[in-house]
Amino acid sequence: MLVRTLTLAIALACAAPALAAEHDHGSMQGPSFELPAACKAASTGKDAMMKDMQGHMSQAMQGMGTQATAAQKGLQHAMMQMNGPMMQGMMAGDADVAWICAMIPHHQGAIAMAQVGLRNGDNPEAKKIAEKTIQEQERSIKELTSWLDKNAKKEGQQ
Numbered sequence: 001m002l003v004r005t006l007t008l009a010i011a012l013a014c015a016a017p018a019l020a021a022e023h024d025h026g027s028m029q030g031p032s033f034e035l036p037a038a039c040k041a042a043s044t045g046k047d048a049m050m051k052d053m054q055g056h057m058s059q060a061m062q063g064m065g066t067q068a069t070a071a072q073k074g075l076q077h078a079m080m081q082m083n084g085p086m087m088q089g090m091m092a093g094d095a096d097v098a099w100i101c102a103m104i105p106h107h108q109g110a111i112a113m114a115q116v117g118l119r120n121g122d123n124p125e126a127k128k129i130a131e132k133t134i135q136e137q138e139r140s141i142k143e144l145t146s147w148l149d150k151n152a153k154k155e156g157q158q
Helices: 002-015 037-042 047-061 070-089 095-120 124-151
Strands: none
Touching: 037 070, 037 095, 037 124, 070 095, 095 124
8 A cells, every 4th residue: 555655646746847946936826735624633643654755756856857837837836735735635544534635635736726727828718717617626625624524523533
């Protein structure tokens, strides 16, 4: 299981090249990639495994290309922001809680990526899709969080 988890972490890291050193973090707007308390509680005790996965991700990203457009940098930033919380969420012992906790930052990442599309794109139809994506993902996050509030405790995760 650890090998599969590490492989997933490395694959995610390879899918999103490292941000350029000159990247302007102040220009990145987006949702907070903060896990609900129930998700943090469910992954307690897995800190060493999380640090190991994050270390593998950092190593995999070193040396990757740094030439990217503003849109590419924004998308990369969104992906990197969601990866850590998503992996932390999936560490819950209960499969349902793990899935819900991993999906919350995944949807937050979709919002951040749609915001990049709104800021950088110029196609009206693509911008309309980005706006729709933001609305749908915000609804999904509320639904996931509501499920977590109702069910995490009975799933033995709080």
